[in-house]
Amino acid sequence: MAKILIIDDEKALRQAIAQILQDEGYEILEAADGEQGLKLLASDRPDLVFLDLKMPKTQGMTVLKQLDQKLFEFPVIVMTAYGTSRTAIEAMQLGAYDYLTKPFDLDELVSLTQRALAHHQVDIDQVGQSDLQSVGHPEELLGRSPAMQSIFKLIGRVAPGNTTVLITGESGTGKELVASTLHAASPRSKGSLVKVNCAALPEHLLEAELFGHEKGAFTGANHLRIGRFEQANGGTIFLDEVGELSPVIQGKLLRVLQDHSFERLGSNQTRMVDVRIIAATNRNLEQMVRSNQFREDLYYRFNVVRIELPPLRGRPEDLDQLTQHFLSILALRRGLKQLAMTKAAMTKLRSSPFPGNVRELQNTLERAAVLSGGRTILPEHLIFSQETQSKEQDTETREQGNKGIQKL
Structure with a gap:
């Protein structure tokens, strides 16, 4: 009682x-x-x-x-x-x-x-329970599946050299994390890892961001700016979302990949950099090459060594380990002794296809931890992205229907 x-x-x-x-x-x-x-x-x-x-x-x-x-x-x-x-x-x-x-x-x-x-x-499922004793680095590649074990081995072989690497995979699979792991395991780890999201800036700003500009190179260029390639000199530059690059930027990048030289905007002085290039995309570059959306020569320059990350649904055996890892990190951040899930919640978690992959899993668990108030996570605390989108679409459909009724 x-x-x-x-x-x-x-x-x-x-x-x-x-x-x-x-x-x-x-x-x-x-x-x-x-x-x-x-x-x-x-x-x-x-x-x-x-x-x-x-x-x-x-x-x-x-x-x-x-x-x-x-x-x-x-x-x-x-x-x-x-x-x-x-x-x-x-x-x-x-x-x-x-x-x-x-x-x-x-x-x-x-x-x-x-x-x-x-x-x-509620009864707690040990599989879905945090373990503060085994908390690793928050930004750590995890996975016991054969697919992830193969990727770990490939990173180990590739990291020591200067070979350009292309990382492919759906959004949320951990491409940036692979780039960070490659850099950390390389002789360049004492140098900078400079990250650039190629989809975040329009063409003219991206060019200045990558290569820098001289004072007065264009309207608003009030001072000299060192570009990302110069910042990464002696280290690594990570070019994310390279499938979004414009033809102009593709041409300028090709030269950097060929001889590691470039000019700042507003300057005719050629500069050399010692930098390793890691690129990533969630798009099909081969198809883009066939449709003349991506330069074939640049594609082959990027695609020297390719690391293809599987979607989370393609490695279901990793879900429990990832869940425990994220719960442990969340518990540590929130000052909790532990954060756990019921068996029913874990069953619901395993039933999701996770179109947003590992990033969606992490966001789902963080949302659930908030909704549960830091207590045991129940099935109702797990809200998936596809459920949110479905509810929003249902709401929009109802609103459109109501407008139609009002017009009648």
């Missing part, structure tokens, strides 16, 4: 809540103020607490602050007649499980009680 503590200075309300919950089969403890409530919390170890925020002597917020990490040993539902955003936000930040505004619906009270107790008493 679950034990519930009600801390509220309003005797009539406290007794009404107690009667309702006793009728549901729960054992009830009562406290008329925060000070008495804290004593009962120390001596009787309830499974759930209802806490009024506005009380004489020790206020509800003070009780929450004193409980601190104990809030993860039992859920606390705060109650107040002052339903302001400030009090709600502060209570949730302090670790409250949920929030009720007086007067509240009795059915809602019972339902929330059942949900909070079920969440607190």
Whole structure:
């Protein structure tokens, strides 16, 4: 039988809540103020607490602050007649499980009680549980699947040299992480790793970003700017989304790949750089070459060694390890002893195709950790990108339908 503590200075309300919950089969403890409530919390170890925020002597917020990490040993539902955003936000930040505004619906009270107790008493699946003892670097390539093991071996062979590398794969598969790993494992690791998103800037700005410019080279060029290739001298430059490069930039990059030389904008002085080039794309460059969207000579310059990353759905055996890793990182960042998932939540996680790959998995778990309040993650806390898009499309369809009805 679950034990519930009600801390509220309003005797009539406290007794009404107690009667309702006793009728549901729960054992009830009562406290008329925060000070008495804290004593009962120390001596009787309830499974759930209802806490009024506005009380004489020790206020509800003070009780929450004193409980601190104990809030993860039992859920606390705060109650107040002052339903302001400030009090709600502060209570949730302090670790409250949920929030009720007086007067509240009795059915809602019972339902929330059942949900909070079920969440607190849930069985934890060890596969979906964080392990702070085994937390590696947050930005670390992981995977026990044969596909990922082959990639690790290829990185080991390629890293020591200066060979240009092309990393391909869908968005979210970890192309930037592979580039960072290559650089860190290379003799150039003491030099800079300079990253450039080629899709983020228009052509004229990207050219200046890559190669730099002299003062007065164009309107707004008020000072000399060192480009990314010069910044990466002695190190590595990572060119992400090279499938988005314009024909002009493709031509200028070809020269850098051939002889490591270039000119800043507004200058005719040729400059040499010692830099390793790693490129990445989620597009099919071979098809782009066939359709004359990408230079064939540049494609072959990029494609000296190719590392092709599999989608997450193509390596399902890695999902558990990745989940544990991300949960451990999230727990560490949020100052929690651990962060876990139920078996049902883990089953739901495994059923997702994850079109956004590892990045989507990480975002999904981070969202779930927030929605669960740092407690055990339940299936309802897992919201996938495709579900969000589907809901948005359904909403848009309904709105269009309503507009159509109004016109009729």
